[in-house]
Amino acid sequence: xxxxxxxxxxxxxxxxxxxxxxxxxxxxxxxxxxxxxxxxxxxxxxxxxxxxxxxxxxxxxxxxxxxxxxxxxxxxxxxxxxxxxxxxxxxxxxxxxxxxxxxxxxxxxxxxxxxxxxxxxxxxxxxxxxxxxxxxxxxxxxxxxxxxxxxxxxxxxxxxxxxxxxxxxxxxxxxxxxxxxxxxxxxxxxxxxxxxxxxxxxxxxxxxxxxxxxxxxxxxxxxxxxxxxxxxxxxxxxxxxxxxxxxxxxxxxxxxxxxxxxxxxxxxxxxxxxxxxxxxxxxxxxxxxxxxxxxxxxxxxxxxxxxxxxxxxxxxxxxxxxxxxxxxxxxxxxxxxxxxxxxxxxxxxxxxxxxxxxxxxxxxxxxxxxxxxxxxxxxxxxxxxxxxxxxxxxxxxxxxxxxxxxxxxxxxxxxxx
Ligand code: DOR
Numbered sequence: 001x002x003x004x005x006x007x008x009x010x011x012x013x014x015x016x017x018x019x020x021x022x023x024x025x026x027x028x029x030x031x032x033x034x035x036x037x038x039x040x041x042x043x044x045x046x047x048x049x050x051x052x053x054x055x056x057x058x059x060x061x062x063x064x065x066x067x068x069x070x071x072x073x074x075x076x077x078x079x080x081x082x083x084x085x086x087x088x089x090x091x092x093x094x095x096x097x098x099x100x101x102x103x104x105x106x107x108x109x110x111x112x113x114x115x116x117x118x119x120x121x122x123x124x125x126x127x128x129x130x131x132x133x134x135x136x137x138x139x140x141x142x143x144x145x146x147x148x149x150x151x152x153x154x155x156x157x158x159x160x161x162x163x164x165x166x167x168x169x170x171x172x173x174x175x176x177x178x179x180x181x182x183x184x185x186x187x188x189x190x191x192x193x194x195x196x197x198x199x200x201x202x203x204x205x206x207x208x209x210x211x212x213x214x215x216x217x218x219x220x221x222x223x224x225x226x227x228x229x230x231x232x233x234x235x236x237x238x239x240x241x242x243x244x245x246x247x248x249x250x251x252x253x254x255x256x257x258x259x260x261x262x263x264x265x266x267x268x269x270x271x272x273x274x275x276x277x278x279x280x281x282x283x284x285x286x287x288x289x290x291x292x293x294x295x296x297x298x299x300x301x302x303x304x305x306x307x308x309x310x311x312x313x314x315x316x317x318x319x320x321x322x323x324x325x326x327x328x329x330x331x332x333x334x335x336x337x338x339x340x341x342x343x344x345x346x347x348x349x350x351x352x353x354x355x356x357x358x359x360x361x362x363x364x365x366x367x368x369x370x371x372x373x374x375x376x377x378x379x380x381x382x383x384x385x386x387x388x389x390x391x392x393x394x395x396x397x398x399x400x401x402x403x404x405x406x407x408x409x410x411x412x413x414x415x416x417x
Contacts, residue, residue: 001027002394003035006046006356010346012325014045021352029348039396041356041389047087047328048344049081049112049353049390053169054217054235054281055306056143057083060105061090066286068087070373071306072111072409074284076398077371078307079355079387081112082336082343082412083284084133084390087119088145094119096128103411110409112392113353115339117169121146126164133412134166134215134319139201140173140193142256143285147175151208158205158212167213167338172201172224173257184296186245189257198224198257205229207226215338218283220257221264222271223262235281238309239378241269251292251299252378255285259410272330273322279334280313282306286374300401303378307370310355311384318359320386341412356389369401 001020008017008029020028020035057071068085075083087093093102099118106114115133118124126135128237137157138145148154161168183189202216206229216234219225228234239255244265247253255416260268271277285302292299310331317321334343343351363386365379390398397405 001033001035003033003038004041004046004354004391005038006041006044008046008346009324009328012323014030014299017046017395019046019346019352021394023283024352026346026348026350026352027409039389040152044358044388046346047079047355047357048332048346049355049392050079050331051082051339051344052080052282052284052306052309052312053215053279053335053338054086055083055284056086056088056286058286059089061100065217065288066373068106068109069111069407070371071284072114074307074371074404076111076390076392076403077401079310079357079388079390080306081353081355081390081392082114082339082341083112083306084115084117084339087117088143090144092119092144092146093117093129094121095125099129106164108349108407111397111403111406112409113412114409115412116325117365119145120157120160121149122153123160126157126160130164131413132166134169135161136169138171138401139204140171140178140197142171143300145171151204154204155208155210158208158210162210162212163407167215169215169217170201170205171217172205173197173389174200176200181342182297184276186247186253186259188251189254190245190260193256193258195221195223195260195264196255199227200357202227218257219277220260220268222267222276225271225276233334235270235279236268236277237281237283238305238312239303241265241272242312247378249378251296252303252376254299254301255283255303256301256375273326277330278310279285279330279338281335282309286372288374289376291304294374304370304372304374304376307372308365308379308384311386312379312382314357314359315383338414352391352394354391355387357385357387359385361385361388374411396398
């Protein structure tokens with residue numbers, strides 16, 4: 001039996017514990033356990049690894065921005081042990097053949113566990129993509145994603161997803177609420193794709209939902225979170241919580257949905273603290289510096305973030321702004337529940353996906369520290385606490401900012417869930 005010792009975070013409490021692991025699963029949690037090997041982390045904290053349900057690792061077809069090997073290395077270094085990858089690759093994952101090809105291509109190149117979204121254009125795409133972890137629709141153009149068509153198309157997809165037992169993640173912006181004109185700054189970009197567009201699109205999903213499980217991607221406003229239909233989940237991102245239209249980032253802060261003014265961002269934080277948002281997700285969407293050096297209106301939208309969710313948000317836990325229990329539920333537990341994956345909690349029977357952190361350590365974020373292929377981060381220079389070790393199903397994958405075991409990631413399947 002492999003044993004990991006430290007101060008484990010369970011049910012919002014911190015307790016010295018020895019976590020016994022066999023065949024990738026937690027089999028015992030005691031004060032002391034004998035084992036071989038034993039990883040001793042003394043008074044460092046042990047948390048469940050992060051589950052990030054929203055990443056764009058750009059493979060296939062866009063691997064100059066990122067790829068599975070590199071993106072999952074960044075994830076491991078940031079304490080994320082499962083990611084779910086979006087379908088707007090090249091080609092996009094819109095049918096069974098594209099999904100099968102993507103699974104074939106990625107098998108053996110993930111450093112952590114992963115799921116894949118299918119992006120059906122119509123209801124017929126859903127049963128074709130049985131092996132998809134979940135499904136994704138865009139209600140507006142963004143990146144190279146094609147928006148869903150009519151209400152009938154969306155209702156059909158929702159019905160098919162409901163029958164599949166999986167869930168539909170929705171990028172909610174309503175293009176009918178977009179302002180005309182050219183956006184030349186972060187403030188312009190916010191006004192051109194305003195908060196009303198978010199709320200209107202969420203209301204459209206709510207109206208057509210039927211019995212489907214629905215997840216609202218990257219809400220940027222408290223109103224957005226509150227307008228989701230009963231029983232639906234939602235995520236928000238570290239960049240929408242920590243950056244704003246006043247951040248001096250230019251095109252590097254261009255993202256869809258946009259960064260918001262400080263007051264909107266502060267209200268979003270309050271919503272997190274009051275329990276109105278289910279989970280954090282990075283919406284890791286890297287572009288190269290060259291691509292980002294275009295004029296504002298021509299630059300692609302998206303920021304990298306898979307490595308920084310834990311490091312930048314854990315600072316708020318340390319400063320006692322964000323309660324530890326809420327952080328763990330939003331970073332690990334709730335996204336694992338959404339995926340119906342056997343993850344997200346330090347408990348007997350769960351996958352031994354763990355991160356170890358010394359809360360006293362403070363460093364500055366750099367792109368190098370995050371191992372980003374795109375070589376930049378919007379959080380450059382921010383104070384952060386990176387994990388010191390990351391385990392995936394009991395395997396030590398990353399330690400002290402270095403990948404130590406490669407390519408052990410497996411695809412999580414709906415049947416496992
Ligand atoms: O800013 C964004 N970038 N929003 C999206 O919806 C897509 C993403 C991308 O793929 O670059």
